[in-house]
Amino acid sequence: MIKQLSVFLENEPGRLVKVTRILEDAGIDIRALTVAETADFGILRIIVDDPDKAHGILKENNVAVASDSVLGVEVDDKPGGLRVIAEILAEGEVNIEYVYAFATRSRGKAFIVLRVDDRERAVEVLNSSNIRLVEQNEVSGV
Amino acid sequence: MYWNRKAETLKPGELRRLQGKRLKKVTKYVYRNSGFYKKKFRDLGLKPGDIRGVEDLGRLPFTRKSDLRDNYPYGLFCTGLESIVRVHASSGTTGKPTVVGYTGNDIELWTEVMARSIMATGSTRKDVLHVAYGYGLFTGGLGLHYGGERVGCTVIPASGGNTARHLLLMQDLGSTVLACTPSYAVYLAEYAEKEGIDPREDLRLRVGVFGAEPWSEPMRKRIEDALDLKAYDIYGLSEIVGPGVAQECEEQCGAHIWSDHFLPEIVDPETGEQLGEGEEGELVFTTLTKDGIPLLRYRTGDRTILEYDKCSCGRYHPRMIKVRGRVDDMLIIRGVNVFPSQIEHVLLRIPEVGSHYLLVVEREGPLDVLTVKVEVTEDVISDRVRDLMKLEENIKSSISQALGIKVDVELVEPFTLERSKGKAVRLKDLRE
Numbered sequence: 001m002i003k004q005l006s007v008f009l010e011n012e013p014g015r016l017v018k019v020t021r022i023l024e025d026a027g028i029d030i031r032a033l034t035v036a037e038t039a040d041f042g043i044l045r046i047i048v049d050d051p052d053k054a055h056g057i058l059k060e061n062n063v064a065v066a067s068d069s070v071l072g073v074e075v076d077d078k079p080g081g082l083r084v085i086a087e088i089l090a091e092g093e094v095n096i097e098y099v100y101a102f103a104t105r106s107r108g109k110a111f112i113v114l115r116v117d118d119r120e121r122a123v124e125v126l127n128s129s130n131i132r133l134v135e136q137n138e139v140s141g142v
Numbered sequence: 143m144y145w146n147r148k149a150e151t152l153k154p155g156e157l158r159r160l161q162g163k164r165l166k167k168v169t170k171y172v173y174r175n176s177g178f179y180k181k182k183f184r185d186l187g188l189k190p191g192d193i194r195g196v197e198d199l200g201r202l203p204f205t206r207k208s209d210l211r212d213n214y215p216y217g218l219f220c221t222g223l224e225s226i227v228r229v230h231a232s233s234g235t236t237g238k239p240t241v242v243g244y245t246g247n248d249i250e251l252w253t254e255v256m257a258r259s260i261m262a263t264g265s266t267r268k269d270v271l272h273v274a275y276g277y278g279l280f281t282g283g284l285g286l287h288y289g290g291e292r293v294g295c296t297v298i299p300a301s302g303g304n305t306a307r308h309l310l311l312m313q314d315l316g317s318t319v320l321a322c323t324p325s326y327a328v329y330l331a332e333y334a335e336k337e338g339i340d341p342r343e344d345l346r347l348r349v350g351v352f353g354a355e356p357w358s359e360p361m362r363k364r365i366e367d368a369l370d371l372k373a374y375d376i377y378g379l380s381e382i383v384g385p386g387v388a389q390e391c392e393e394q395c396g397a398h399i400w401s402d403h404f405l406p407e408i409v410d411p412e413t414g415e416q417l418g419e420g421e422e423g424e425l426v427f428t429t430l431t432k433d434g435i436p437l438l439r440y441r442t443g444d445r446t447i448l449e450y451d452k453c454s455c456g457r458y459h460p461r462m463i464k465v466r467g468r469v470d471d472m473l474i475i476r477g478v479n480v481f482p483s484q485i486e487h488v489l490l491r492i493p494e495v496g497s498h499y500l501l502v503v504e505r506e507g508p509l510d511v512l513t514v515k516v517e518v519t520e521d522v523i524s525d526r527v528r529d530l531m532k533l534e535e536n537i538k539s540s541i542s543q544a545l546g547i548k549v550d551v552e553l554v555e556p557f558t559l560e561r562s563k564g565k566a567v568r569l570k571d572l573r574e
Contacts, residue, residue, distance in 0.1 A: 009555070068525055115525065
């Protein structure tokens with residue numbers, strides 16, 4: 001499991017600046033991020049090297065933030081890497097709610113972050129296909 | 143608990159006789175001492191002798207805030223300044239402030255009704271009263287202060303501002319009663335939580351005396367839960383005397399108007415006709431015992447309903463159920479009358495909604511658009527956008543069900559709406 005922080009942002013200039021500056025000042029490194037947005041607000045989802053520290057520091061600065069865990073899997077950083085995972089999950093009848101990915105600095109691997117409707121089932125089918133799940137400590141040390 | 147058992151428990155008949163006697167007296171008094179009222183009487187063809195009791199109240203002329211403004215500063219005073227020992231002022235809605243003056247007797251009367259008000263909440267000389275209303279021209283601070291001293295409370299004249307200092311004082315001095323605006327009570331509770339101060343462990347508050355702005359029943363519950371105290375509504379306005387015109391007792395079922403001093407009526411805000419018991423309309427007061435600036439039938443602009451049945455506390459003094467907004471802050475949104483307090487009522491029933499919101503009214507073409515900005519709380523943040531959109535939908539449909547109007551809802555980040563230390567700004571009307 002990987003810890004993901006979700007940050008509420010109003011859809012206005014400067015909001016991302018505020019959040020990223022807080023993280024920067026605390027020496028937090030962002031590994032990956034994605035934004036889901038509506039007309040007037042967005043949810044910034046981020047994976048960082050030290051999620052607990054980041055959560056604390058954001059809260060202290062009155063940022064609306066929540067922490068939860070998402071699935072992380074390792075794939076080969078080459079064409080078709082994500083397709084393999086999507087197929088396994090589809091065959092297992094697991095629905096993907098959102099997905100994003102990031103490359104690692106070494107080993108020719110990429111990490112994929114997944115939010116699915118049935119996590120237990122997802123872990124089961126991924127394991128039986130010999131897909132390696134990624135833990136937070138590996139993300140922290142990317 | 144009573145301060146003045148005899149006056150507070152007068153039976154309806156006794157009360158009416160006393161009011162009638164005092165009404166006749168004050169009518170003669172203003173006719174003799176106020177050029178303003180003398181002229182009004184003449185214009186109406188009315189003589190002081192025509193007023194024989196409470197039943198003739200409706201024959202007297204109204205007084206409005208604009209009359210005070212037009213006769214600024216001392217024009218409505220019935221005594222010379224040699225008899226006036228204190229002046230207070232409230233911010234006028236436009237231009238000059240509204241100035242009121244007190245003789246020694248008036249201060250005495252005010253202190254009396256404030257002492258009644260404080261004791262009606264079950265507070266006694268054993269209590270430590272933390273006054274966080276502003277001291278100064280605003281009547282809140284000094285009103286609570288004098289009443290508290292009269293009861294024998296240990297009064298902490300903390301005045302407004304500096305929230306950290308309020309919390310420090312309340313912790314160190316063991317304050318048991320807090321007096322401030324309800325919106326400041328919410329702010330204090332939030333601040334305490336942020337600072338890691340637990341009201342249950344670190345504070346000894348048991349009673350809150352909150353007023354100077356309308357607040358709703360759900361707001362009361364929130365404050366009571368957050369600060370671990372019982373919250374009571376205090377009502378007043380400087381034109382009548384200041385805080386202590388009416389006060390909720392321990393039954394918490396509406397503020398008792400101290401009607402042996404302030405005679406209330408409910409009138410239709412449009413026509414000025416007196417309305418019957420249980421009807422909602424504009425609250426109007428006639429001061430029965432003031433010397434400095436007695437007012438006949440003063441239009442408060444506050445909408446409420448009066449209840450005259452005996453309260454379980456033993457008092458017959460009529461209770462005003464919570465102020466339902468101002469006659470003049472009523473919004474008309476696409477033809478529907480809307481009171482901001484109604485929207486607050488709906489919002490605070492939704493558990494995910496924080497205590498801070500702002501209503502913004504704008505005109506888009508011919509249409510009025512009401513946007514409700516609501517601060518999200520940490521508990522509702524989710525990685526899924528749809529959870530938050532569901533919350534927006536929930537707020538929208540709750541408001542439209544309760545009020546019959548469509549509103550826009552905008553979720554905003556915590557601590558981004560303006561915090562007030564006095565009266566909260568809950569409404570921005572951007573229409574021309």
